[in-house]
Amino acid sequence: MPASYHQFEAVIVGAGGAGLMAALNLQGRDVAVLSKLHPVRSHTGAAQGGIGAALGNMEEDHWEWHMFDTVKGSDYLADQDAVEILAREAIETVLELEHRGLPFSRTPDGKIAQRPFGGHTREYGKAAVRRACYAADRTGHMILQTLYQQCIRNQVKFFNEYLVLELLVEGGRVAGVVALSVADGSLHVFHAKAVLFATGGCGRIYQITSNAHALTGDGMAVAWRAGVPLEDMEFFQFHPTGIYKMGILITEGARGEGGKLFNGRGERFMEKYAPTLLDLAPRDIISRAIYRELRQGHGIEGKWYVHLDLRHLGRAVIETKLPDITDFVRTYLGIDPVEAPIPVQPTAHYAMGGIPTDVWGRVVFDEKNKVLPGFYAAGECACVSVHGANRLGTNSLVDILVFGRRAGRDMARFVAENDFPPLPRQPEESALRWLSRLREGGNGGAARRVSVGELRDTLQGEMMDKASVFRDGKLLTEVGEKLQELKERYQEATIQDRGRVFNTDLVEAIELGFLLDVAHTVAVGALTRQESRGAHSREDFPQRDDKNWLKHSLAYRTPSGGIELKYKPVTITRFQPQERKY
Numbered sequence: 001m002p003a004s005y006h007q008f009e010a011v012i013v014g015a016g017g018a019g020l021m022a023a024l025n026l027q028g029r030d031v032a033v034l035s036k037l038h039p040v041r042s043h044t045g046a047a048q049g050g051i052g053a054a055l056g057n058m059e060e061d062h063w064e065w066h067m068f069d070t071v072k073g074s075d076y077l078a079d080q081d082a083v084e085i086l087a088r089e090a091i092e093t094v095l096e097l098e099h100r101g102l103p104f105s106r107t108p109d110g111k112i113a114q115r116p117f118g119g120h121t122r123e124y125g126k127a128a129v130r131r132a133c134y135a136a137d138r139t140g141h142m143i144l145q146t147l148y149q150q151c152i153r154n155q156v157k158f159f160n161e162y163l164v165l166e167l168l169v170e171g172g173r174v175a176g177v178v179a180l181s182v183a184d185g186s187l188h189v190f191h192a193k194a195v196l197f198a199t200g201g202c203g204r205i206y207q208i209t210s211n212a213h214a215l216t217g218d219g220m221a222v223a224w225r226a227g228v229p230l231e232d233m234e235f236f237q238f239h240p241t242g243i244y245k246m247g248i249l250i251t252e253g254a255r256g257e258g259g260k261l262f263n264g265r266g267e268r269f270m271e272k273y274a275p276t277l278l279d280l281a282p283r284d285i286i287s288r289a290i291y292r293e294l295r296q297g298h299g300i301e302g303k304w305y306v307h308l309d310l311r312h313l314g315r316a317v318i319e320t321k322l323p324d325i326t327d328f329v330r331t332y333l334g335i336d337p338v339e340a341p342i343p344v345q346p347t348a349h350y351a352m353g354g355i356p357t358d359v360w361g362r363v364v365f366d367e368k369n370k371v372l373p374g375f376y377a378a379g380e381c382a383c384v385s386v387h388g389a390n391r392l393g394t395n396s397l398v399d400i401l402v403f404g405r406r407a408g409r410d411m412a413r414f415v416a417e418n419d420f421p422p423l424p425r426q427p428e429e430s431a432l433r434w435l436s437r438l439r440e441g442g443n444g445g446a447a448r449r450v451s452v453g454e455l456r457d458t459l460q461g462e463m464m465d466k467a468s469v470f471r472d473g474k475l476l477t478e479v480g481e482k483l484q485e486l487k488e489r490y491q492e493a494t495i496q497d498r499g500r501v502f503n504t505d506l507v508e509a510i511e512l513g514f515l516l517d518v519a520h521t522v523a524v525g526a527l528t529r530q531e532s533r534g535a536h537s538r539e540d541f542p543q544r545d546d547k548n549w550l551k552h553s554l555a556y557r558t559p560s561g562g563i564e565l566k567y568k569p570v571t572i573t574r575f576q577p578q579e580r581k582y
């Protein structure tokens with residue numbers, strides 16, 4: 001089947017919070033939004049706990065405090081010019097959401113309600129502050145619905161269930177994308193002046209994760225294959241409270257409302273690890289504390305979980321402020337959190353790294369931040385970098401909206417000032433070859449054919465066992481070698497379903513290729529970084545090493561498909577690196 005051709009001034013890939021916010025800021029231009037899922041199924045809709053902004057509705061608060069907390073939370077790896085924008089623009093962003101119709105939870109006098117979240121403090125670390133704005137524990141759901149409604153109202157053009165496979169680059173400029181329509185298996189070339197990737201995270205590289213099945217790092221891998229490096233991929237956040245064995249998230253808002261963690265000896269173990277903030281310390285610190293307790297045999301009945309106890313909050317608070325997670329716990333565990341503590345373990349949650357950008361969402365591809373004209377990235381797939389080595393809760397929703405909006409605005413300028421670039425010759429050629437190889441199977445013949453599911457299970461198990469909360473050189477070397485082997489076996493991977501209509505077998509095979517590439521950048525970045533910072537904790541290099549490692553990593557693809565690392569400096573403006581105590 002020949003490919004169909006489309007032309008739009010701007011193409012946005014991804015219809016989560018970042019993509020939709022960008023689309024709304026491109027009003028008046030010719031824009032298409034491509035999404036492999038229906039927009040309201042994007043992972044933004046799963047965000048629970050809140051969006052951080054120093055509104056000061058409940059108590060004194062300032063954007064400078066928010067900025068400080070974010071920089072300290074990042075273990076000083078975040079770029080402070082970008083963090084300043086995040087903290088300042090968070091305030092107008094939340095008010096914009098309110099004006100666009102988002103039903104926030106309210107204080108008795110009608111203001112947007114706010115609750116405490118991990119690592120958010122007043123007066124530069126003195127005590128927890130109420131900064132997270134929320135709509136019960138469905139904040140992301142409300143954001144996504146609100147933005148999608150506004151897009152429909154503004155007649156944004158959507159191509160739903162279009163899976164983007166490749167980025168087109170011609171003459172040093174981005175010229176569009178190639179996508180597969182999942183509904184009928186047809187191939188589409190989108191010719192554009194500018195392309196934004198807003199494709200979300202890659203939590204599915206791990207076995208236990210809070211991330212939806214679709215979070216397979218597609219945009220990151222596609223950009224990387226096109227020659228763009230991935231920044232700081234070794235930093236992957238584990239959220240302390242996933243449901244035991246399943247990884248489904250129990251929001252930090254549960255601890256924000258007063259929930260407490262206990263080990264198998266009935267101890268409030270966070271007293272040992274973060275005496276000031278306790279259960280509201282940042283996520284990297286609590287996840288490590290839980291792992292330490294579990295390794296010492298202090299899990300509940302010696303098993304690999306601890307307890308999150310909400311019972312003292314009472315039924316009214318639990319059911320009105322945390323209704324969704326209450327439902328999850330009742331449905332998936334058969335436990336009522338009003339009456340029993342919840343078994344939790346750390347779960348892979350958030351990629352701090354991603355496609356490097358400047359503060360206008362423009363993708364930059366070298367150590368001097370040179371811009372690749374026409375290419376933009378925003379949201380979890382991007383690295384601007386506001387989260388550095390560890391993200392604070394509620395800061396991703398701010399990030400996707402603040403930088404989604406900036407990217408949209410700058411794209412509007414760019415497409416007004418520039419003509420269409422030429423398309424490469426036969427732009428669909430390599431995607432066609434790739435798809436037919438997956439459909440027909442590899443070169444090795446039937447005897448060597450490999451199942452996609454089996455490769456994915458091995459990948460996720462290896463990453464979980466050897467590259468998660470604690471790491472060391474030996475295990476990371478093993479996982480790197482294993483990934484190399486899996487990438488080779490992937491060349492022989494084959495699928496059962498040869499049909500064209502909704503071929504989910506084919507989609508999963510494509511996604512596995514993305515997962516393997518992204519996981520490889522995580523493993524190699526982690527092996528090379530010989531220090532412990534934020535979420536990256538090396539048992540063989542337990543100290544933070546600012547002298548040698550206060551720098552961002554850039555993982556490039558080598559011509560043979562391997563990884564080469566380069567580095568670029570961190571932007572430091574207001575806050576010099578300090579010891580990180582909570």
Ligand SMILES: Cc1cc2nc3c(=O)[nH]c(=O)nc-3n(C[C@H](O)[C@H](O)[C@H](O)COP(=O)(O)OP(=O)(O)OC[C@H]3O[C@@H](n4cnc5c(N)ncnc54)[C@H](O)[C@@H]3O)c2cc1C
Nearest residue numbers: 014015016018036037044049050164200379380394396397
């Ligand atoms: C369970 C959970 C709870 C969370 N709670 C919070 C919270 O309370 N506060 C907070 O700040 N953060 C939270 N986060 C993190 C935050 O929700 C995400 O980081 C953020 O929503 C990501 O938004 P996004 O727009 O970048 O991507 P997403 O919302 O993930 O959207 C990605 C989009 O890209 C599309 N896409 C992907 N690949 C392709 C492809 N190949 N072709 C075409 N389209 C593609 C998808 O269809 C989708 O539309 C939570 C995350 C999870 C998993």
